[in-house]
Amino acid sequence: MTLERFWAERGCLILQPYDVEVGAGTNAPMTTLRALGPEPWNVAYAQPSRRPADGRYAMNPIRMQRFMQYQVILKPSPDNIVDLYLDSLRELGIRPEEHDIRFVEDDWEAPTLGAQGVGWEVWLDGTEITQFTYFQQMGGIELKSVSGELTYGCERLACMLQGVDNVWDMEWGHGITYGLCEKDFERQHCVYNFEEADVQGLFTMFDMHEAESARMAAKGLVYPAFDLALKCSHIFNLLDARGSISVTERASFINRVRTLSRRCCLEYLKQREEAGWPLMKPKAEG
């Protein structure tokens, strides 16, 4: 994809999507954990993101329970980050002077990660195409080296580039539309998310993963512990979509997931510091 080449040429490592269900590219460890500490980190990757409650049985032109984000992390955020971003749009064929591109204040927060950032929604002729964020906090930890995060909404961008107003009509390639390939996937997941998922089983699984995550974190196994925290987060989202979590319980579930993520963040920082911040050395690792 064009974005991949563009960001690779600007010094980003190109990563592949993370293989645990996440609600956003931000939740993948290559963002959440790497945003911590003083080490520089410049990466780009596509990330399928699952938001069970956003499903519309493939009936809505733009809302889906699974969508694709293109995620770019620039740490520390360079001085010309906005110009870089606009250049990436030009590379995609969107000339800013021929449209109305605006930066509308939108401060971002991910309570399950204890994360906060400041930034904008970027509007292209009135449609949000990117979330642009300067991370300020992760795992409840104040960040000294601030990451700039660009999250492109791939489906929306593709629709706009192709001039279609419905994601299902978008051509995926070789004359095949997105709808033709993905509608069943979307519809069946909606039925599962909203109607069929076994609530009791999910509650049990949440407890299991929670305990396991805590156990792994205590052993210093940050990455498995973090994966398990992500699983908890996804199960929580499923239960939420099923309407099985009352508002009071909600806060307590969010808090439980945040506790897990925070523990991973603290442990990660400790390990990196003990290792002497390996990425601070001139030779960057992969």
Added chain:
Amino acid sequence: MPNLVLEIGSEEMPAVALPGAIEQLRATVPARLQEARLPAASIAVMGTPRRLVVMAHGLPERQPDLEREARGPAWKVAFDADGKPTGAAMGFARKQGVPVEALTKVETPQGDYVVARVTDVGKPAAQALGPYLLECIRALTFPKVMRWGENATRYVRPVRWILCLLDDQVVPLEFAGVTSGRVTRGHRYLGGSLEIEHADAYLEAVRAAWVMADPDERRGAIIEQGDRLAGSVGGKVPWDEDLLDENVHLVEWPTCLMGSFAERFLELPRPVLVTAMKKHQRFFPVEGPDGNLLPHFISVRNGGSEHLDNVRAGNEAVLKARFEDARHFFAHDREVPLDRMAEKLDRLVFQEKLGTMADKAKRLERLVRPLAEAHGLSPEEMALAVRAARLCKADLTSEMVIELPSLQGIMGREYALMQGEPPAVADAIAEHYRPRSASDSLPTTRLGKLLAVADRMDTLVGYAGLGITPTGSQDPFGLRRAATGIVQILAEEDDVPSLGAMQVQAAEGYREVLGLDFPLDPLCNALQTLFHQRLSAYLDERGVRYDLIDAALYGGMAYGTVVRSVVMRASTLQQIAEDPRFVPTVQAAARVANILGGADPAPVPGKEGIHGERERAVERAIALLDHAARQVDTARFQDEAEAMLFEVASLTAPDIGRAAAAFDFRAVYEALQGVNEPVNRFFDAVLVMTDDLAVRKNRLALLGYVDALYKSLADFRKIVV
């Protein structure tokens, strides 16, 4: 006289942050320039999303020299017994740059000190300005600040350039790792970097690069273009000030365009269309001559009129998607009766320990009854009030309000009318959220006011019951705003119970619905403090003198705090403060109160009863005064002045009680005029603190009675004369 331009260039600032920042610079820049001994003849502050701009005209070329005295060590430390300078004197002189012989002596209460007369030689303005301007930048506060890169400085958004010129010279300063220079940037897409030769060329240079630095000019341009576009389809724009402000602060160069949408969307209620346009897209609606919406909208683009068709097409497509969504929600909601929506409130938490919104609705149903009674509502109106209370929160479970929360109440009204509820009920549902902010309009219908007060009082009592009241600038639950809302509404209502009585009723609701037993005394005391603050602020905004506000608040407390009564007291005091008889009245009243001493009178929470009808209020007022009168034993009078004072007080008391209960405080004041003279004569004739304890006690009781009369109007001790 040189001119100065300072421009702080950043990434796009939030629209809400801009007006405040401009306002702050308007205040700080003149003050700092004054401090720098470089006052400007005039100052203009402007800004766009990407820049804050200060233009100061007619600065002095250089700072004038400043003569000042620097105080050094004590004289006896600086000079020995022979008058020879010591090391301390020489060190001080060297530091100040004067010869030791030039040191002189100054006498102070702390003893004699050494003083040096120093001249600070003024610097050329361009050299001197930097630190003072930096101070202005550093002092800026924003709703939210951030850090970026590896920078430790916090600012609203990353700072990318600073231009600072005094005529053609760069004024050096550094902020957030950025050094000032003469380079600015034009519009992000239409203008590049520009080098500015001279401060006077700045405005025109950025204008040529598609930047209108002045927000007022951008506002004018939007209105002019929008009116013209709307006029082309025979319509007009109902300009919404907040939305206009936001658009002004979102663009550097506004160009309006008009887009259209399908007529079928006009079937949706107007607030839905307007909110979807405003909240999601920052578009302005267009209405026809009859005031109904036309299928058009005005959008403000950041830039010129090139390629406007792209923008229009994009805007129309995104609005269509929004309207489709809204139509879907509306169609869905129409199928659900409000009562059913209200049932679903049991899944919506009001506050973790204070139950769900369904519980809140139950409490409101209960609380509106005594309030309605106090207002003298008929049984039919009472039934409507209860119905409105039951349904007022129902729309929170509707899909439309879940999607567009700002439509709460408004959708409730729409749905209520659609299912045939009486208009009074529908209006009360919509109105009970008002005032949403200090500047919002108040409810206008009786039921709307009643429900608005009940809702807020329920919230305040619940939180106070948990020990939560606003502190400092922190008010996460909007409690201060809730109290202000009650004050605003009740300030104009005649027949209402005291705040304390309402609190007791609201607390009763928590006991009945949730089994929560709040201890009443701490609860009422905490809320009294809060309401006194809000009442003070309310009266202060209306220009009432500070001491008169206090006097009004602490007067009449025996009747309980009735908002309207405090407001009327304060405005009466404000009027009579100029009266020649006012000062003697204050003095007489203060004489009485001072000898009685004691703290501010405490109200008796919950003892007042909630029924606020006039007759009962009069009865109560007179009963209170009678009680005070009965403490006096006329048989113990020894002097004619005592008997005289008691007689006058007894004759005046019924008039005062009646007038106070009717909030006719001017009449109270007039009645008090007869009391001043006997009070003064009493003090001239008798010694209150006599050794005969029984007589002393009786004289104090007499003064207590008189004090109650004065306090019917005000606590005169608070007044500064």
